[in-house]
Amino acid sequence: MADHESSYQPSTGFEKWFDDRLPIIRFSKEHLMDYPTPKNLNYWWTFGGILAMMLGIQIVTGIVLAMHYTPQANLAFDSVELIKRDVAGGRLIQAVHSTGASMFFFAVYIHIFRGLYFGSYKAPREVLWMLGVLILLLMMATAFFGYVLPWGQMSYWAATVITNIFAAIPVIGDPLLQLLRGGFAVDNPTLNRFFSLHYLLPFIIAAVVALHIWALHVPGNNNPIGVDVKSSRDTVAFHPYFTMKDGFAMVVFLIPYAWLVFFAPDILNHSDNYIMANPLVTPPEIVPEWYFLPFYAILRSIDFPLWFIDSKLLGVIFFGASILILFFVPWLDRSKVRSGTFRPLFKPFYWLFVLNFLMLMYLGTQSPSIWWVPALGKIGVAYYFIYFLIILPLLPRFEVTRPLPASISESVLRPART
Amino acid sequence: MIQKKNILSALVTGLLLATAPVMAQDNAAAPAAPASAPATTTNSGPAANSTTPESTTAQPQSSQGGNQANPTAGNNANAPSQPGTGAQSSSPATGAAGTSPSTNNAEQGATSAGPVEPVNLGEAQVPTQSWSFAGIFGRYDQNQLRRGFQIFKEVCSNCHSANLLSFRNLGEPGGPEYSAAQVKALAATYTVADPSAPGGKRPALPSDRWPAPFATEQDARDANGGALPPDWSVLAKARGAKREFPWWVFDYFTTYQEGGPDYIHALMTGYHEQVPAGVTNADGTPFKLPEGKYYNDYFPGHAIGMPPPLSDGLIKYEPGADGSTVPETVDQYARDVAAFMMWLAEPGLDSRKEAGFRVITFLLLFAVIMWMVKRRIWSNVEH
Numbered sequence: 001m002a003d004h005e006s007s008y009q010p011s012t013g014f015e016k017w018f019d020d021r022l023p024i025i026r027f028s029k030e031h032l033m034d035y036p037t038p039k040n041l042n043y044w045w046t047f048g049g050i051l052a053m054m055l056g057i058q059i060v061t062g063i064v065l066a067m068h069y070t071p072q073a074n075l076a077f078d079s080v081e082l083i084k085r086d087v088a089g090g091r092l093i094q095a096v097h098s099t100g101a102s103m104f105f106f107a108v109y110i111h112i113f114r115g116l117y118f119g120s121y122k123a124p125r126e127v128l129w130m131l132g133v134l135i136l137l138l139m140m141a142t143a144f145f146g147y148v149l150p151w152g153q154m155s156y157w158a159a160t161v162i163t164n165i166f167a168a169i170p171v172i173g174d175p176l177l178q179l180l181r182g183g184f185a186v187d188n189p190t191l192n193r194f195f196s197l198h199y200l201l202p203f204i205i206a207a208v209v210a211l212h213i214w215a216l217h218v219p220g221n222n223n224p225i226g227v228d229v230k231s232s233r234d235t236v237a238f239h240p241y242f243t244m245k246d247g248f249a250m251v252v253f254l255i256p257y258a259w260l261v262f263f264a265p266d267i268l269n270h271s272d273n274y275i276m277a278n279p280l281v282t283p284p285e286i287v288p289e290w291y292f293l294p295f296y297a298i299l300r301s302i303d304f305p306l307w308f309i310d311s312k313l314l315g316v317i318f319f320g321a322s323i324l325i326l327f328f329v330p331w332l333d334r335s336k337v338r339s340g341t342f343r344p345l346f347k348p349f350y351w352l353f354v355l356n357f358l359m360l361m362y363l364g365t366q367s368p369s370i371w372w373v374p375a376l377g378k379i380g381v382a383y384y385f386i387y388f389l390i391i392l393p394l395l396p397r398f399e400v401t402r403p404l405p406a407s408i409s410e411s412v413l414r415p416a417r418t
Numbered sequence: 419m420i421q422k423k424n425i426l427s428a429l430v431t432g433l434l435l436a437t438a439p440v441m442a443q444d445n446a447a448a449p450a451a452p453a454s455a456p457a458t459t460t461n462s463g464p465a466a467n468s469t470t471p472e473s474t475t476a477q478p479q480s481s482q483g484g485n486q487a488n489p490t491a492g493n494n495a496n497a498p499s500q501p502g503t504g505a506q507s508s509s510p511a512t513g514a515a516g517t518s519p520s521t522n523n524a525e526q527g528a529t530s531a532g533p534v535e536p537v538n539l540g541e542a543q544v545p546t547q548s549w550s551f552a553g554i555f556g557r558y559d560q561n562q563l564r565r566g567f568q569i570f571k572e573v574c575s576n577c578h579s580a581n582l583l584s585f586r587n588l589g590e591p592g593g594p595e596y597s598a599a600q601v602k603a604l605a606a607t608y609t610v611a612d613p614s615a616p617g618g619k620r621p622a623l624p625s626d627r628w629p630a631p632f633a634t635e636q637d638a639r640d641a642n643g644g645a646l647p648p649d650w651s652v653l654a655k656a657r658g659a660k661r662e663f664p665w666w667v668f669d670y671f672t673t674y675q676e677g678g679p680d681y682i683h684a685l686m687t688g689y690h691e692q693v694p695a696g697v698t699n700a701d702g703t704p705f706k707l708p709e710g711k712y713y714n715d716y717f718p719g720h721a722i723g724m725p726p727p728l729s730d731g732l733i734k735y736e737p738g739a740d741g742s743t744v745p746e747t748v749d750q751y752a753r754d755v756a757a758f759m760m761w762l763a764e765p766g767l768d769s770r771k772e773a774g775f776r777v778i779t780f781l782l783l784f785a786v787i788m789w790m791v792k793r794r795i796w797s798n799v800e801h
Contacts, residue, residue, distance in 0.1 A: 039801045081582055081652060084766070091766045092773070236799055244795050248788040255781050262774025263554045264673040266655060266764075271678065274656035274763070275648075284718070362663060412800045 007034055031217055036235035037242050038223035040408050044114040045221070046249030047107050049242075053250050054104040055209065059202050061097040062146075069149065071195035073188040076151035077276040095265035101143050102268050103257045105291035108136060116329070117350055119338030120222040126330040128215040131208055133326045138205045140292070140323075145198035147289060151191060152273030157286045159186045159194070165299070168316040185279065225411045226338025227404055234408035285367070293364030294357050298322045298384065300368055301377030318381060325388050332388055335396040337404065345399040353387045356380050544659045544684045544716060547753065549676050551760060554775075557768050558761055561738045563594040566758025568735070569751055573727055574650070577642060579630035582651035583762060586624040592768035593761055598624070643710045645723025654678035654759040678763070679756035681716065686752035688715035689726040728752065 008026040010016035019026055068087050070079035083090040112132070115121055121129035148159045163186065167177040182189025220229060229235055236242075260267065268290070272283045288296050302315035309317070325332075340346050360380045366373045405411035550559040567588065570580070585605040588596050596604070605622040610629050612620045622629065632638035639646050648656075658677030661669060668674075690713045697705040697720070707713055711721035728751045737743050744750050761767070 039799055078582065085582065085587075091770060095770075236801075240795050241799065244788070244792045248785065248792045251781060251785045251788050255778060255785065258774065258777050258781055259673075260670075262770055262777060264670065264675055265770070266675055267669060267673070271656055271658035274652045365663075409800075 031213075033237060033239035035217060035238040036220065036229070036232065037238050038221050038229055038234055038408055039236045039241070040223050040225065040412055041221060041242070041245075042224050043245075043249060044110065044118075044224075046246045047111040047114065049246035050107045050250055050253050051104070051111060052209065053253075054100060054107060055202070055206060058097060058100050058104060059206070061093050061100065062199070062202065064093050065097055066199060069195075071149070071192050073151065073191050073277070076149065076191060080150045091265075092261070095261045099257065099260045099265060099268060101146060102260075102289070102291065103253075104139065105143070107253070108139060109291070112136065112326075113354060115222075116353075117340045118222055118224060119226055119333065119335070119340065121330045122333065122335075122338050123330070124219040125215075125222060128212060128219070129330055130327050131212040131215055133323070135205055135208050135212060136326070137323060138201055138208065142198060142201040142205065143289065143291065145194040145201070148191065148194045149198060150273060151277045153275045153277055153281070153283050154270045154273040154286070156186060156277030156279065157283055158288060159190060161286055162288075163190075165316050165319070168310075168313045170313070187279075222338060223408060224339060225341060225405055225408065227406075227408060227411070230407040231409075287365060290361065293362075294360040295319055295322055297360040297364035297377055298381050300364070301374055301381045303368075303374055318385075322381075322384060325385070329388065329392070333392040334394075335392075335399070335401070337401045342402040342404055343395075343399060344402065345395055349387065349391050349395065352383070356383045356387075360384070544677070544680050547676070547680055547683050547756075549679055549757065549760075551757070551767055552674070552676050554673055554771060556771070558592060558757065560593075560595055562754050562757045563761050564596075565735055565744070565754040566756070566761075567594050569728075569733055569755045570650070570758055572733060574755065575628070576631055577638070577647040577724075578650045579632070579638075579647075580628045580650040580762060581630060583628040584624070585622060585626055585628065587765060589624070590765070593765055594758075643723055647724065650759060650762055652763045654682060654756065654763040656763075657681040676760070679760045682756040682759055683749075683752045684716040685714060685722075686728055686755070687749055688717070689713065690715070693720075728755075 008019075008029045010019045010025075015025065065083060068079065068083045068090065070076055080094065083094050085091075087093075115129065115132070144158070144162060148155045159181075163177055163180045166180060167173045169176060178184060180190075180193075181187070182193055223229075270287060287293075299315045299319040302318045303311050304314070305311045306314050335343060335346070337343055340350055359376065363373055363377050363380065368374055368377075549556065550562065551557060570578075585601050585608075588594050588604070589598055589601040601624045605624050605626060608622040608626075608629050609619050610622045610626050611618060632641060635646060655678050659680055661674075661677075693705055693707050693713050699705055705720065708721050711723060712725055713720055714722045728748045730747050733746065733751060735744060735746055744754075
């Protein structure tokens, strides 16, 4: 927080001279060590640190992979295989990177759902939340571009299907589609620009993450009871308390990650992506990566037109809205109480929302030709939007919230459990 | 893709494999040095014919594509050839392939008689086999890889390329592990194109790639009735069995990654001489096998362009280093060649899993230490 006294005391003449000119050590001490953090943060809060670690892992492994990768349509597929076979440690680096994308999304979904449960988006943290949604969007774009680079069948057809989404936009759709692809069909120019963007976006993500952390350090952390920090008794210094707790959580997170990297590096891949891209052969099924499945299911479930909007454009509108609506959550939720712990009516709707999200994820893997897939899909889409547009704004009118603890310290000493 | 509904047995097998190092494959009967006299093949299978890489002969002749197999195709392997010179007749398939996306699988290729409707019905479930390399303790069986390599060398490589395989790979740890001298001698029996060599050709070195049987895709199609024999480099990972919810959840714990070898084994053992009675198309009409195709239980659409490549007694195995032998049956050949293909697709499997044990052991210990330090630091804070 900005209003606490700095404990940094330059101890040598040089440090004092340097501090007067660039107070970066003072800044680091204030924000990486002394930053007062609510002492009741649970392990759901460690995913922020885990995400920072994942971004670091992806950037480092990605830079090494880019040294050996060839972004050329005839060579890309084999170059990825040669990284695995002939580059020292290449099999490991490639697996860490490709599995890392999934672990990154796994962590980000937990991070987002934690925010949704504990009301971390509410005033004064709206900008913090919106920056997070922006990071999610950038992550999705980066992951999509990265998935195209191995130039397998799934890469190629995912690129075709996803870029096709933009063709549904009226007037500018077709020029936009050609701009994205660098031509009329997905081909070498597409691969080149996707590689360029895949290398660029992570650094933009890193910049937005810096803003995200800045926006966090102005109001300070939310916490599981959602009651503002009242005094220094409610907080502990970030270091060593949370460096240690986050560090422990990171190591635990690395265990299933390593399990997949070393024992099942291909389990998250589609086997068709080991067939080199072939524009003349459509795979029997085109399935996106698991982390896109809920949104893919939303896109597919809208198979009907509305007024003058055809079904394809309507699907794209719902698809876009399902992510963009997150930007408005801070104003859609009218409840004065932040934490879901003290909202008895909110809780069932929230968990239904989580289940609904998982159901959409499952439906994304199923063929829409099965009759119940589009039917359940429409129900899932309806609840997804009802949650944000009706339940969050109207629920506080009927809800009697449970009494809030006076402070974090009080809640710690007398735990209020349901 | 292969529908797999009877997952329970697969799951049980997977669990067993993950929890106990079942070295299911007997470590027997490896062929002798790869460069040894290869004249042990009997020509009983339609496609199993040649004993040396230079003499590719009788390809399947029943199809309308390359009606006469080109006996020089093998020799063309590494020489640049003009399109059309490699075979007497060009398949009409290529014209059709260029115009519209086809849903055919690569093995079906662009078939000549117009697009074949995908017949994804009634495909048999791919049975789960036990593999020495399954599960976290699984490792390749060196004798089995040598047997599988022998099959590849004597039978499969007459039509299938393996462009990412270098001769040196055959001597690397975690593979068939032939000696450096054996690899060198084996490579020397092959000829590769080298523009800087006199005559443009020279004997292969261990650093060379495995020579492809056909110079171009078109040559390969012409010699195989319009169907393209897929490259083997990563083929074992390009095939698999679809796992329905919730069974795939357990795969994350059993690390089931053997859908490809399971499918290959099933494909090799799934041929029928005639279409079995009662097989129908999606609309209920009787299933009719297109000309030049073979009926297979497990191939998507059942009509595969590859004739049954294996038959009992086709390949003569030398006893293994310990004198043990394995039966010379299609089933055993299929297992061995599927294991070899898995190694080809994932040559670093053994070292990857060994490293995994070290890394995860370290992480577990490190996590315990971190937890103890964290407890200690937080011990004076009510939280």
